Amino acid sequence: MPNIVNEIKLDFKDVLLRPKRSTLKTRAEVDLFRHITFRNSKRSYRGIPLMASNMDTVGTFEMAAVLGKHGVFSTVHKYYEVEEWEDFAKKHVEILPHVAVSCGISDADFEKLEKILAAVPDLTFICLDVANGYTQQFVDIVRKTRNAYPKHTIIAGNVVTGEMVEELILSGADIIKVGIGPGSVCTTRVKTGVGYPQLSAVIECADAAHGLQGHIISDGGCVCPGDVAKAFGAGADFVMLGGMLAGHDESGGELTIKPDGTKSKLFYGMSSMTAMKKHAGGKAEYRAAEGKAVEVPYRGEVNNTILDILGGLRSACTYTGAHKLKELPRRATFIRCTQQVNSVYANIPSKE
Numbered sequence: 001m002p003n004i005v006n007e008i009k010l011d012f013k014d015v016l017l018r019p020k021r022s023t024l025k026t027r028a029e030v031d032l033f034r035h036i037t038f039r040n041s042k043r044s045y046r047g048i049p050l051m052a053s054n055m056d057t058v059g060t061f062e063m064a065a066v067l068g069k070h071g072v073f074s075t076v077h078k079y080y081e082v083e084e085w086e087d088f089a090k091k092h093v094e095i096l097p098h099v100a101v102s103c104g105i106s107d108a109d110f111e112k113l114e115k116i117l118a119a120v121p122d123l124t125f126i127c128l129d130v131a132n133g134y135t136q137q138f139v140d141i142v143r144k145t146r147n148a149y150p151k152h153t154i155i156a157g158n159v160v161t162g163e164m165v166e167e168l169i170l171s172g173a174d175i176i177k178v179g180i181g182p183g184s185v186c187t188t189r190v191k192t193g194v195g196y197p198q199l200s201a202v203i204e205c206a207d208a209a210h211g212l213q214g215h216i217i218s219d220g221g222c223v224c225p226g227d228v229a230k231a232f233g234a235g236a237d238f239v240m241l242g243g244m245l246a247g248h249d250e251s252g253g254e255l256t257i258k259p260d261g262t263k264s265k266l267f268y269g270m271s272s273m274t275a276m277k278k279h280a281g282g283k284a285e286y287r288a289a290e291g292k293a294v295e296v297p298y299r300g301e302v303n304n305t306i307l308d309i310l311g312g313l314r315s316a317c318t319y320t321g322a323h324k325l326k327e328l329p330r331r332a333t334f335i336r337c338t339q340q341v342n343s344v345y346a347n348i349p350s351k352e
């Protein structure tokens, strides 16, 4: 007989943060920086714990350069060559503490990682990324990476359950990437039926990680700054964004200008047909594409978007009485709701 978990699991849209009495005078008083010491690398980090996703349309050097100025983190995608890394490192030494290099699980990926880390010794974060972080092979790769790089901070994922968070931390990872299926251009849930509602995944995985002095990233599913606040409130140490950072000057993906002058940019999942054609020369017959490609409206400079997100976060802290982002989970009470926003004018474009 199949097991059924009858307890209701929640997504960001199913809850709202309850406002609480506060002594904060203005949102400018809110401190979004966190100071974190990682469990296995023993390194310290200070920054605003938002992250650009390591998708090749989001985790670009151009994105890292802008976000890094705000103290915001970027997991740079794995398709840059060693020489490009050297060039970036030379021009943006001050940004390097806010950057991770990404790596897949093939031998070629690992060899390239070794070369990049040798060429850029100031890089201290490694992001080991697979769609399914539940395989023994992945655990072995985390262990191998930890042995090879005892002092680097290792990000590993993706998983959505506490027991696998613990396994990866005990195998050497410092920060676990949490999220299977919530992404804006992800089709895993449609193709496989597998997934976990993101807010509940974050609550449960944060609890497991924090019990071991590890940390987590809420990866995917944020569609507005309020969702970012909810993810932090649920216990995420970092929140990773894909779609919310897509469509900007600093994003990858081709720009299209329609005859009427409207501009859009191509944004696609890393397991989409578009990505597989670009990076692997096509899709192997045994696998299904688990991502899609969309044309998103062009949105100009990412700087404005990031300021909007940081403003929303400061305001969320003010409403809940959190002086620091770190206090948000302690101040957060989630109210289950049946309607998150008023959608009466949803189809009329905002004039702002």
Ligand code: 5GP
Pocket: 053, 054, 055, 131, 158, 179, 181, 182, 183, 184, 185, 186, 187, 188, 219, 220, 221, 222, 240, 241, 242, 243, 244, 268, 269, 270, 271, 272, 290, 291, 292
């Ligand atoms: P978003 O912020 O756009 O909702 O989610 C971004 C996240 O979606 C990424 O960081 C990554 O974890 C996930 N993702 C990116 N591309 C794909 C894909 O092709 N398939 C799946 N299943 N997930 C993807």
